[in-house]
Amino acid sequence: MELVLEKSSAEVVLKPAVDAVFALFDGQPVLFSAAGQKIYQLDQVGGFIWCRLAQGASLAAVYHEMGKLDIVEPVARQFVRQAISSWIDRGLLDVDRRMSTNCAFSTVLGRHRISVRAENRDLLQRLVSLFCASDNVDGQADIAVEAMMLEDQVLFGGIDAGLHRCGVEALAPTIKARLTDRLIRSDRWVFALHAASLAKNGAGLLLCGEAGAGKSTLALQLVGAGFQYSGDDVALIESDGTACGIPFALTLKEGSWEWSSVLHSNWDGVTHRRADGAQVRYLPVSNAHNGSLPVGWIIFLNRVASGSPELTALDQLDSMRRLIEGAFAADGRLSTTGFFALKEIVSGARSFLLTYCEAVEARELLVDLCNGKA
Numbered sequence: 001m002e003l004v005l006e007k008s009s010a011e012v013v014l015k016p017a018v019d020a021v022f023a024l025f026d027g028q029p030v031l032f033s034a035a036g037q038k039i040y041q042l043d044q045v046g047g048f049i050w051c052r053l054a055q056g057a058s059l060a061a062v063y064h065e066m067g068k069l070d071i072v073e074p075v076a077r078q079f080v081r082q083a084i085s086s087w088i089d090r091g092l093l094d095v096d097r098r099m100s101t102n103c104a105f106s107t108v109l110g111r112h113r114i115s116v117r118a119e120n121r122d123l124l125q126r127l128v129s130l131f132c133a134s135d136n137v138d139g140q141a142d143i144a145v146e147a148m149m150l151e152d153q154v155l156f157g158g159i160d161a162g163l164h165r166c167g168v169e170a171l172a173p174t175i176k177a178r179l180t181d182r183l184i185r186s187d188r189w190v191f192a193l194h195a196a197s198l199a200k201n202g203a204g205l206l207l208c209g210e211a212g213a214g215k216s217t218l219a220l221q222l223v224g225a226g227f228q229y230s231g232d233d234v235a236l237i238e239s240d241g242t243a244c245g246i247p248f249a250l251t252l253k254e255g256s257w258e259w260s261s262v263l264h265s266n267w268d269g270v271t272h273r274r275a276d277g278a279q280v281r282y283l284p285v286s287n288a289h290n291g292s293l294p295v296g297w298i299i300f301l302n303r304v305a306s307g308s309p310e311l312t313a314l315d316q317l318d319s320m321r322r323l324i325e326g327a328f329a330a331d332g333r334l335s336t337t338g339f340f341a342l343k344e345i346v347s348g349a350r351s352f353l354l355t356y357c358e359a360v361e362a363r364e365l366l367v368d369l370c371n372g373k374a
Helices: 044-055 058-070 073-089 120-127 170-184 215-224 253-263 317-325 336-348 358-371
Strands: 014-015 020-023 028-033 038-042 093-095 104-109 112-119 144-152 153-157 162-168 190-199 203-206 228-231 236-238 242-244 250-253 280-283 295-303 308-315 350-356
Touching: 014 020, 020 044, 028 044, 044 058, 044 073, 044 104, 073 093, 093 153, 093 162, 104 120, 104 250, 112 120, 112 153, 120 144, 120 170, 144 170, 153 170, 162 170, 170 236, 190 215, 190 242, 190 317, 203 215, 215 228, 215 253, 215 358, 228 236, 228 242, 236 336, 250 253, 253 280, 295 317, 295 336, 295 358, 308 317, 308 358, 317 336, 317 350, 350 358
Parallel strands: 112 144, 203 295, 295 350
Antiparallel strands: 014 093, 020 028, 028 038, 104 112, 144 153, 153 162, 190 203, 190 228, 190 236, 236 242, 250 280, 308 350
8 A cells, every 4th residue: 555644734633522611619629530430530720721721721721721821831831732632541531632643554463453643653653563464445444543743742542531641662563462352352263372373275374482482583584485474472362263363464473683684675664662661663564464263283392592493293182282271261260161172273284293493493393284294
């Protein structure tokens, strides 16, 4: 898709959330959040800022009017920033504005159509890098993400009912985490696994492991060996035991950027910062698989400092226990439906523990396995 990009000049206008109300008690300004069931006490300056925003005043107007109260502009900006940051985090503020639809694209994740709009080119490029494929299909989206600048912060909404904020570098990882959570909570999935997922000959391959196990790096190696990429972080499981990856672009940590650039010479990676402080880049994979597949192989990753790669066959009960340890559901509980979906998976798949050091060597073992040579 060719994106038509332009910088928006519209100003962000903040307004009270629909369930946030202002009141006075003996002249003391307070806010009540119906969603949070809490009362927040304000000082007089905070009460003034809230009332002016509720009346539709722009931030520039608020700064100017605070100057008439003998509050110099740098101090006024600090007061306003602290106030609105606190109110956004508590779900008390929303945003009222129209953004340019020229800075937009759409995509499909886990059978959900996602539309994304951004205020300017820089924000849009950060969000485009999250996805393997994008298009400009018109129509109703299941999830509509909007991102806009407010001074040096990004405001975003659309994934849930609230307005949120983050730094520019944290935007893409934050959106990815929230979209993943939203998809996991969809009624069609009984639970999710920490697993990279790939497709080979109509069957799914799951690479199971926590962060740092090497799922993304090994998935990239297998894509180079002819596997079809489906996701590198979470696999969603349906009640019939089929698995569906979430085909975000591959997440690569700093140590793998150099060789990824060599393998993909046209890759212009933008650096992002996750909530854990790690710097990452996203590598889109062409022709990613989007949909559910029966699971043919389950590989539990055991990354070690040295040694040759080794596959150890696991029986169904051992595999079941390991999958339960790595499974999670929206409500935090594995249901009986989820249990039997797991049983369906381990009954129809071959399970192995892969102990390895180098992803290149491990790839050869897995290629042979899936081709029936191991």
